[in-house]
Amino acid sequence: MTTAPLSFTFTFDGEPVQAQSGQSVAAALIASGRRSWRHTRVEGRPRGVFCGIGVCFDCLVTINGRPNHRACLVEARPGDTVTTQEGAGHDDLAC
Amino acid sequence: MTTSRAEQPVARYDIAVLGAGPAGLSAAVAAAAQGSRTVLIDAGARPGGQYWRHRDGDDGARHHGWSQFRRLQRESAAHHLLDHRFGHSIWHVERTEEGFTTHTTCDDAPRALRSRTVIVATGAYDRQLPFPGWTIPGVFTAGAVQALLKGQGVPAGKRIAVAGTGPFLLPVATGLAEAGATVVGVFEAGLPTAFARHPLAALRSLPKLAEGAGYLSTLRKHRVPYRTRTTVIAAHGTDAVTGATVARLDDRWRIVPGSARQIDCDTVAVGYGFTPQTEIPLQLGCEMARDADGSLVARVDSRQRGTADGVYVAGEACGVGGSQLAVIEGELAGLHASYATNGSLVDRRRLTRLLRRRAAQRSFAAAMHQAYPVPDGWQSWLDEDTTVCRCEEVTAGTVRRAVSDLGATDPRAVKLYARPGMGLCQGRVCGYATACLVARANGRQPTADDLRGMAARPVAQPLTLGALAAGGDDNSL
Numbered sequence: 080m081t082t083a084p085l086s087f088t089f090t091f092d093g094e095p096v097q098a099q100s101g102q103s104v105a106a107a108l109i110a111s112g113r114r115s116w117r118h119t120r121v122e123g124r125p126r127g128v129f130c131g132i133g134v135c136f137d138c139l140v141t142i143n144g145r146p147n148h149r150a151c152l153v154e155a156r157p158g159d160t161v162t163t164q165e166g167a168g169h170d171d172l173a174c
Numbered sequence: 175m176t177t178s179r180a181e182q183p184v185a186r187y188d189i190a191v192l193g194a195g196p197a198g199l200s201a202a203v204a205a206a207a208q209g210s211r212t213v214l215i216d217a218g219a220r221p222g223g224q225y226w227r228h229r230d231g232d233d234g235a236r237h238h239g240w241s242q243f244r245r246l247q248r249e250s251a252a253h254h255l256l257d258h259r260f261g262h263s264i265w266h267v268e269r270t271e272e273g274f275t276t277h278t279t280c281d282d283a284p285r286a287l288r289s290r291t292v293i294v295a296t297g298a299y300d301r302q303l304p305f306p307g308w309t310i311p312g313v314f315t316a317g318a319v320q321a322l323l324k325g326q327g328v329p330a331g332k333r334i335a336v337a338g339t340g341p342f343l344l345p346v347a348t349g350l351a352e353a354g355a356t357v358v359g360v361f362e363a364g365l366p367t368a369f370a371r372h373p374l375a376a377l378r379s380l381p382k383l384a385e386g387a388g389y390l391s392t393l394r395k396h397r398v399p400y401r402t403r404t405t406v407i408a409a410h411g412t413d414a415v416t417g418a419t420v421a422r423l424d425d426r427w428r429i430v431p432g433s434a435r436q437i438d439c440d441t442v443a444v445g446y447g448f449t450p451q452t453e454i455p456l457q458l459g460c461e462m463a464r465d466a467d468g469s470l471v472a473r474v475d476s477r478q479r480g481t482a483d484g485v486y487v488a489g490e491a492c493g494v495g496g497s498q499l500a501v502i503e504g505e506l507a508g509l510h511a512s513y514a515t516n517g518s519l520v521d522r523r524r525l526t527r528l529l530r531r532r533a534a535q536r537s538f539a540a541a542m543h544q545a546y547p548v549p550d551g552w553q554s555w556l557d558e559d560t561t562v563c564r565c566e567e568v569t570a571g572t573v574r575r576a577v578s579d580l581g582a583t584d585p586r587a588v589k590l591y592a593r594p595g596m597g598l599c600q601g602r603v604c605g606y607a608t609a610c611l612v613a614r615a616n617g618r619q620p621t622a623d624d625l626r627g628m629a630a631r632p633v634a635q636p637l638t639l640g641a642l643a644a645g646g647d648d649n650s651l
Contacts, residue, residue, distance in 0.1 A: 099327070106322055106325075106326035109330060114312050114413070115311040124567075128311075128318055129314060129603070130299060131318025132299060133217065134599060136636070
């Protein structure tokens with residue numbers, strides 16, 4: 080297992096975001112002043128963190144090209160490419 | 175790797191403990207100490223659950239019962255009969271001939287753990303009531319705000335309104351104020367004076383009351399207003415919260431006419447008590463009941479046994495009562511599940527002491543539920559176009575029309591007609607509110623059956639088709 084540096088950056092929609100080691104993608108995005116990183120499937124409304132503990136699936140985001148990551152659970156890693164998720168991303172969930 | 179044990183047709187574990195919060199940690203430590211081969215499973219990266227959520231190197235300054243957590247964590251890490259599976263998300267528990275198989279995914283890879291008994295210690299999450307604007311980014315659950323602060327070191331916003339009901343609002347607001355955020359107010363929808371009617375329960379739980387008084391004094395120090403019979407009835411903004419409407423409530427939680435006022439804030443933290451995670455007892459056929467706080471809970475006996483064979487339940491899943499009750503119930507479950515699997519005897523005085531403490535904590539919990547009821551006047555805060563189901567974007571009007579126009583008489587039918595609770599969260603967030611809306615639209619109070627209709631989930635966590643198709647036995651390591 081490699082140890083992440085204490086502080087590093089990843090990108091969100093092309094812009095650099097500072098993160099601390101061990102921090103979730105959602106926490107780093109909120110600390111950077113961002114509020115939302117997904118548009119809903121039906122009405123295209125913005126969503127970000129709601130429950131913060133993996134229950135509600137509101138904070139879904141695309142990381143390194145893969146959609147449907149719960150930003151509140153996934154730890155940020157140096158060099159990650161995080162992008163706003165449009166709708167369901169592409170559906171690979173069984174339920 | 176082949177071992178002699180892997181070849182035996184027996185479960186690798188005597189006991190699988192599902193959830194590593196206060197109840198699960200306590201259960202696992204008690205079970206291993208009684209000689210049971212135990213596995214402790216949690217979706218989180220480290221033990222502690224929601225209550226003891228922490229960061230690596232956390233000094234525990236913002237936690238209650240931290241020394242108790244450290245002791246349980248130490249004992250659980252050190253015991254040779256106790257294995258850990260962190261980062262394992264449980265999606266199904268299956269009854270087998272030998273006992274149970276717990277199916278999890280870890281980094282998208284499927285795993286299966288076999289055990290003779292299971293202890294369900296899956297905890298709870300914030301109960302939510304919908305209101306206009308609650309889907310705008312910047313409205314968080316109170317638990318999310320607490321998790322961001324305690325688990326990540328990030329205040330959720332700069333100017334924060336804390337609203338809802340229950341004692342949990344106090345530590346959330348206090349933590350934010352101490353972290354330097356401006357808490358524009360704590361808006362408690364209830365009027366928690368019913369507590370005085372339970373002098374015995376209060377006396378037995380003096381430390382908890384002192385805790386509450388400590389929070390209030392911290393809030394005063396930071397000049398945070400604490401208002402009762404008041405709550406946030408709407409959030410405003412388009413892409414992010416820019417303000418909220420706060421109003422006075424009557425005793426049934428209807429808005430007092432003329433009392434609404436705008437407040438300036440960028441964040442709203444809301445919680446109306448807790449919803450226990452009950453999909454596993456439901457999957458295993460345990461009898462459920464509607465508890466004093468209106469939550470669906472698993473029924474247990476004095477040994478923490480659910481009504482389904484070999485299933486023990488501890489902590490919030492059998493009744494919301496806080497971390498101290500959870501630790502006691504976990505210990506009882508661990509001891510009794512061990513006795514059932516390996517016959518290890520327990521000192522009678524220890525059991526008597528645990529049962530006495532459980533009774534005291536339960537009477538305290540019952541008093542709290544009575545002090546913080548959720549009357550159904552909140553339904554009058556909703557417009558027809560207020561979102562109820564956040565996942566499927568179903569409005570209150572659509573839910574009500576499923577009753578008035580389509581003749582649905584229970585939440586399960588409404589779910590099929592209008593899709594609330596059919597999205598990714600599977601009704602975890604909107605289940606309680608939908609059950610209440612449907613019951614009221616049918617002119618009755620919600621029942622355990624109504625709640626069950628929104629809480630039954632054959633698959634507890636979304637998973638990829640690949641994970642579902644693949645095998646994955648984690649018992650021969």
